[in-house]
Every structure is written in C-alpha cells, then in structure tokens.
Amino acid sequence: MKNYYKIIESEMLRVNELILLHLRSEEKLVEVVSKYLVNSGGKRVRPALTLLCAGLFGYKGESHTKLAAAVEFIHAATLLHDDVVDDSSMRRFQATANTVWGNKTSILVGDFLFSQSFKMMVDAGSIEALSRLSAASAIIAEGEVVQLVRLSEKRMLSIQEYEKIIHSKTAELFSAACEVGGIIALQDQEVNKKLCEFGVKLGAVFQIIDDTLDYFGKQGEIGKNIGDDFYEGKITLPIILLYKAATIEERKFLDDAFFLDERTEVSFDQVCQALEKYNIKHEIINYTTKLTAEGFSLLEQIPGDKLYINSLKELLHHAASRAN
Amino acid sequence: MKNYYKIIESEMLRVNELILLHLRSEEKLVEVVSKYLVNSGGKRVRPALTLLCAGLFGYKGESHTKLAAAVEFIHAATLLHDDVVDDSSMRRFQATANTVWGNKTSILVGDFLFSQSFKMMVDAGSIEALSRLSAASAIIAEGEVVQLVRLSEKRMLSIQEYEKIIHSKTAELFSAACEVGGIIALQDQEVNKKLCEFGVKLGAVFQIIDDTLDYFGKQGEIGKNIGDDFYEGKITLPIILLYKAATIEERKFLDDAFFLDERTEVSFDQVCQALEKYNIKHEIINYTTKLTAEGFSLLEQIPGDKLYINSLKELLHHAASRAN
Numbered sequence: 001m002k003n004y005y006k007i008i009e010s011e012m013l014r015v016n017e018l019i020l021l022h023l024r025s026e027e028k029l030v031e032v033v034s035k036y037l038v039n040s041g042g043k044r045v046r047p048a049l050t051l052l053c054a055g056l057f058g059y060k061g062e063s064h065t066k067l068a069a070a071v072e073f074i075h076a077a078t079l080l081h082d083d084v085v086d087d088s089s090m091r092r093f094q095a096t097a098n099t100v101w102g103n104k105t106s107i108l109v110g111d112f113l114f115s116q117s118f119k120m121m122v123d124a125g126s127i128e129a130l131s132r133l134s135a136a137s138a139i140i141a142e143g144e145v146v147q148l149v150r151l152s153e154k155r156m157l158s159i160q161e162y163e164k165i166i167h168s169k170t171a172e173l174f175s176a177a178c179e180v181g182g183i184i185a186l187q188d189q190e191v192n193k194k195l196c197e198f199g200v201k202l203g204a205v206f207q208i209i210d211d212t213l214d215y216f217g218k219q220g221e222i223g224k225n226i227g228d229d230f231y232e233g234k235i236t237l238p239i240i241l242l243y244k245a246a247t248i249e250e251r252k253f254l255d256d257a258f259f260l261d262e263r264t265e266v267s268f269d270q271v272c273q274a275l276e277k278y279n280i281k282h283e284i285i286n287y288t289t290k291l292t293a294e295g296f297s298l299l300e301q302i303p304g305d306k307l308y309i310n311s312l313k314e315l316l317h318h319a320a321s322r323a324n
Numbered sequence: 325m326k327n328y329y330k331i332i333e334s335e336m337l338r339v340n341e342l343i344l345l346h347l348r349s350e351e352k353l354v355e356v357v358s359k360y361l362v363n364s365g366g367k368r369v370r371p372a373l374t375l376l377c378a379g380l381f382g383y384k385g386e387s388h389t390k391l392a393a394a395v396e397f398i399h400a401a402t403l404l405h406d407d408v409v410d411d412s413s414m415r416r417f418q419a420t421a422n423t424v425w426g427n428k429t430s431i432l433v434g435d436f437l438f439s440q441s442f443k444m445m446v447d448a449g450s451i452e453a454l455s456r457l458s459a460a461s462a463i464i465a466e467g468e469v470v471q472l473v474r475l476s477e478k479r480m481l482s483i484q485e486y487e488k489i490i491h492s493k494t495a496e497l498f499s500a501a502c503e504v505g506g507i508i509a510l511q512d513q514e515v516n517k518k519l520c521e522f523g524v525k526l527g528a529v530f531q532i533i534d535d536t537l538d539y540f541g542k543q544g545e546i547g548k549n550i551g552d553d554f555y556e557g558k559i560t561l562p563i564i565l566l567y568k569a570a571t572i573e574e575r576k577f578l579d580d581a582f583f584l585d586e587r588t589e590v591s592f593d594q595v596c597q598a599l600e601k602y603n604i605k606h607e608i609i610n611y612t613t614k615l616t617a618e619g620f621s622l623l624e625q626i627p628g629d630k631l632y633i634n635s636l637k638e639l640l641h642h643a644a645s646r647a648n
Contacts, residue, residue, distance in 0.1 A: 027470050081435060085428045104409045107431055111405060111438070112615045115462035118442055122455045130454065131446045138439035144432045146351045 004311035006049040015047050018069040022116045037076050046071045046177045053181025053195050056304030063184045066124040071177045073117035080110035129180040136176035144184040145167020154259040157235045171203030195300050201295035205288045206319045211236035212284050229266050245278040292320045332375040339371050342393040357433040370395045370501045371456045377505025377519050380628030387508050395501045397441035404434035453504040460500035467492020478583040481559045486556035495527030497630050504523040518626050525619035529612045530643045535560035536608050551592050557582050568601040616644045
C-alpha cells in the first residue's frame with residue numbers, strides 16, 4: 001500500500017464495504033459486471049482524496065466514506081460508458097466490460113452505478129456536497145461530448161483545447177472529490193476553493209501522464225494497450241507538442257495518421273521516434289513539474305493537519321513521477 | 325391541451341422554461357440533441373404528475389417545478405439510452421437520436437441529461453425527494469438490465485415477470501413523480517404511500533396500453549413503428565396472454581417467431597390474427613380496467629383538493645382509453 005493511504009487505511013476499508021453493499025442487485029448480471037469493474041484493481045485515488053481532504057480538518061463522521069464511495073461510482077460509471085464510446089478493449093490489465101458482456105450491458109450497468117452513486121450522496125446528507133458532485137457529473141458528460149466532437153473534426157487541437165478536455169475528463173472529478181472532503185468537514189469557501197484548485201492540478205497531472213504513457217509506457221505496466229490513444233486517433237499533449245516542433249513533412253505525416261486515419265504499427269513507431277527526436281517527454285515533464293509545484297503551493301496555504309497535507313503531497317508527487 | 329393540464333398550465337410553462345435553461349451547453353451538439361429529444365412532442369405526463377400531486381395540497385413554492393423538470397430529464401435520459409440498447413429507429417413520429425447522431429452521442433448526451441436532472445433536484449432542496457428519485461433511477465437502470473437478460477434467455481415470461489419489468493421500466497418513475505409532489509408539499513408517509521401506489525397503477529396501465537398498441541395501434545397514431553416490440557422479440561402482455569390461450573401448434577409458431585428469431589411481416593400478421601381470434605385485447609382491457617379502478621379508489625382516499633383529484637382521475641382514464 002502506498003504511504004499516503006496509511007493514515008486513511010481503516011476508512012478505505014469502510015469505503016470498500018460501502019462499495020460492495022451498493023453493488024448488490026437482484027439481477028446477478030448487474031452485480032457481476034459492477035464487481036468486475038469496481039474490483040479490477042483501480043487504485044481508488046478519487047475516494048482517497050475525499051477521505052484525505054476531510055481528514056485534513058479532523059472530520060470524524062461517516063459521511064466522508066459515503067461521498068468517497070459515491071465518487072468512485074461516478075468514476076466507474078464513466079469508465080463503463082467511455083469504453084463503449086471509445087470501443088476500448090482493455091483496461092487495468094483485463095478485457096473491458098463491453099468486450100466481455102457487450103455494449104448494451106455496459107450502458108445500463110453504467111446507469112445503475114451512476115444512480116447508486118446518487119443514493120450514496122443522499123445518504124451522506126449534505127446538499128452542498130450533492131450539488132458539487134452533480135455539477136461535476138454534468139461537466140464530465142459534457143466534456144465527453146466535446147471530445148467526441150473534436151475527434152470528428154479531424155484537426156490539430158491547441159493546448160488550450162486539450163487542457164479543457166482533460167479538465168472535464170479527469171480534473172473535474174478529482175477536484176470535486178477534494179472539495180467535498182472540505183465541504184463535509186464544514187470548511188469555509190476560501191479553503192474549499194483551494195482544495196478544489198489542488199484537485200484540478202492533480203487531475204491534470206494525472207491525465208497528462210496517462211496520455212504520455214500511451215506513447216512512452218511499457219505494455220504490461222500501464223494496464224491498457226500501449227498506443228490506444230494513437231489507434232483511436234485521439235489528439236493528446238505529446239502529439240500537440242510534437243506537431244508544434246515538427247517540420248512541414250512531419251506535419252503532413254501526422255495529418256495523414258490522425259486525420260486520414262492512416263494509423264498502423266509502423267506509423268505508431270514513427271510517431272514514437274519523432275517524439276524521441278524532439279525530446280517531447282522532457283517538455284511534458286517540465287509542464288507537469290510546473291503543475292506539481294502549483295499544487296504543492298496550494299497545499300501549503302491550506303490550514304490543516306500536516307500529516308494529511310504530506311499525504312496529499314506524496315500523492316501528487318507519485319502521480320507526476322509515473323512517467324519517469 | 326388535455327383538460328387535466330389546465331389547472332397546472334402556468335406551472336407547466338415554468339417547467340418548460342427550466343427544461344430549456346438546463347439544456348444549455350457550450351457544446352452545441354449537446355444542446356441540439358437534448359432539444360431534439362425533449363421538444364419532440366412528448367406529452368410531459370411525468371412532470372404533470374409532480375405538479376398535480378403537489379397542487380393537491382395547495383403547494384405554493386418553486387420546488388415542485390424543479391422536481392418536475394428533473395423527472396422529465398430522467399425520462400429523457402432513459403429514452404436516449406433505451407433507444408441505443410433497443411436499436412430503435414423511430415420515436416414520437418421522428419427518427420431516434422441514435423439514428424441521427426449515432427449511439428455514442430446518445431450515450432453521452434443521456435449522461436448529461438441525467439446529471440442535469442440531479443442538479444435540478446439539488447436546486448429543489450429536498451433530500452427526501454432526492455432520495456426518492458435517485459432510488460427510482462437505480463430501479464429503472466436495474467430493470468433495463470433485467471429486460472435485456474430476459475430477452476437473451478429466449479423463453480416465455482410469466483405475467484409476474486412481465487409486471488416486474490413494466491414496474492421498473494415505467495411505473496417506478498410515474499410513482500416517484502407522484503410521490504415527490506406529496507413530499508415537497510410536506511405530506512405524511514401514509515399520504516405519500518398512496519400517491520406512490522397511484523403512480524404505480526397509472527404507470528402500469530400506461531405501459532400495458534403502450535405494449536398493446538404495438539399490435540393493435542395504427543401506424544401514424546402511436547408515434548413509433550407498429551410491431552417494434554415484435555421485431556425486437558420483446559415478450560409483452562399480448563404475447564403472454566396469447567401463449568396461454570394458444571394451441572400446441574400455435575405455441576410452436578410463437579416459439580419459432582420469438583426464440584428462433586423467425587420474425588417477418590408475414591409472421592407479424594399471423595400474430596395479429598391470432599390475437600384477434602382469442603380476443604386478447606378484451607382480456608387486456610379487463611386487466612387495465614381493474615388497475616384503473618384501483619387507481620381511482622386510491623385517489624378517493626387521498627385528502628386533497630377535489631379539482632386536482634379529478635385531474636388525476638382524468639389522466640388515468642385517458643391513459644386507459646388509448647387502446648379503445
């Protein structure tokens with residue numbers, strides 16, 4: 001277990017219990033698919049954030065575990081639908097649910113998990129936390145449509161467009177997970193805003209590294225297929241930076257690969273070589289290091305238990321180091 | 325406009341405003357798809373129920389319109405996902421959203437509408453109403469999986485199994501729509517339970533008649549394709565009753581049609597003729613008349629404004645008469 005989970009170990013066990021309890025269904029298939037996904041070795045980063053951000057202020061009730069479980073369910077529901085939309089075949093070292101049970105089951109079980117997440121939020125009893133998480137859900141769903149539309153436009157994205165996509169795709173739920181920890185611990189708006197901003201930085205780092213590992217990771221280490229984003233034609237930060245650095249000829253090659261769908265194993269290798277040539281990984285590490293420093297600085301402004309602050313720092317540091 | 329909408333006319337306008345307000349999105353596609361669905365001439369029965377059940381007790385706030393709009397959004401989100409799962413091509417006299425924009429868009433816009441529905445519930449400010457509607461959402465999603473599993477089992481259903489399916493598919497949201505009207509008007513549990521039970525009866529009648537019109541309706545009157553359920557191989561009440569009445573030879577024919585997927589225009593006509601032969605429509609009308617009488621009796625036990633009681637009766641009567 002990672003260090004930053006130690007101080008919330010017993011609460012994480014409680015979150016797991018709550019998760020299993022809310023996966024129960026009279027219909028076996030619902031339970032089987034939900035368990036397959038929820039128990040598939042995800043690192044439970046999002047619920048850990050809620051527990052850490054409530055623990056920061058000495059929160060002692062039960063509601064933070066309920067909100068943490070709800071956050072994980074929103075995440076799981078999103079994954080189920082994402083994998084259908086992206087036609088993904090592998091996630092966390094196993095075949096995706098849509099590959100095993102079909103798209104229809106994934107859509108409906110996703111809806112079930114999403115509804116169960118709201119039941120848990122209701123149980124937590126905080127309208128303010130509910131409000132924060134339902135707003136996050138809407139932003140996530142909207143962002144998925146934006147990503148679909150961008151993909152269909154078949155054009156290079158600006159860094160700003162990419163930042164917007166990863167915000168709604170990942171950073172929004174990270175930041176809501178942090179903020180509801182503060183909300184449930186009755187912190188004031190100013191503090192909650194800092195938790196929210198910290199979550200945004202962490203989520204951005206997390207997604208950027210994920211997108212980077214799609215080109216630089218090793219099969220068998222990243223839990224999905226290397227090159228997934230490439231073969232789906234997704235424009236991510238490595239490609240945007242490469243495009244900026246590339247010659248006219250290389251740009252033509254990237255245009256063909258991404259917008260005329262000429263994506264083969266050979267072209268994937270060529271992209272990887274070009275990324276090496278222009279030292280894109282170095283550029284990305286500079287970028288995430290800046291975000292990490294901003295995250296650290298936010299944490300230092302939050303008046304909470306230093307043990308928890310340090311755990312959040314470790315978590316951010318770990319997220320940023322995955323590509324090293 | 326139907327009579328029963330007259331006493332809630334101004335509130336229905338407010339619900340429409342809220343609906344349009346919450347369809348807004350920076351991403352045009354989200355707005356276009358949402359509007360296509362929500363403005364496609366649905367009768368807004370479910371939000372009307374919430375308004376009528378709050379009006380029963382003289383409710384004067386704003387929250388019932390928010391809950392009513394939320395109920396319509398849950399319904400719309402469910403329709404978007406259903407049409408993907410059922411591969412439906414026509415609904416309410418127009419091509420389904422998945423036909424026009426593809427399955428991926430329908431899945432994601434459904435998620436967006438679902439999230440927006442929770443935002444509106446949060447705005448309404450009643451944890452109890454939120455709890456009731458999130459429970460309904462989970463039951464609806466679970467029921468959809470049950471329906472999918474039953475379909476894959478390729479066997480005749482019992483009436484009890486059918487009743488369970490239509491409960492989660494339709495009656496659950498009708499009953500929640502009614503009950504949150506009472507909840508927001510601060511009625512006690514006993515009254516709210518009666519509203520809930522009334523909604524169950526109404527929803528069951530509504531779905532049974534819908535399923536019946538799939539065989540007995542006239543193209544151009546029911547808003548979707550006649551025979552849709554048949555061609556999808558869905559086992560509905562007309563088929564269950566026909567199977568009970570049929571000879572061994574006729575059962576063999578039904579088995580082939582539904583479980584060996586031998587469904588053609590010719591076999592559809594043969595099913596329609598067999599339904600006539602055994603007077604199945606008459607049997608169904610007996611069944612829905614009993615449900616209608618039970619619904620009326622429940623309404624008479626509810627201590628509320630007689631004008632509203634009468635509107636609810638009219639609504640139930642109208643739902644039951646659609647197949648006449």
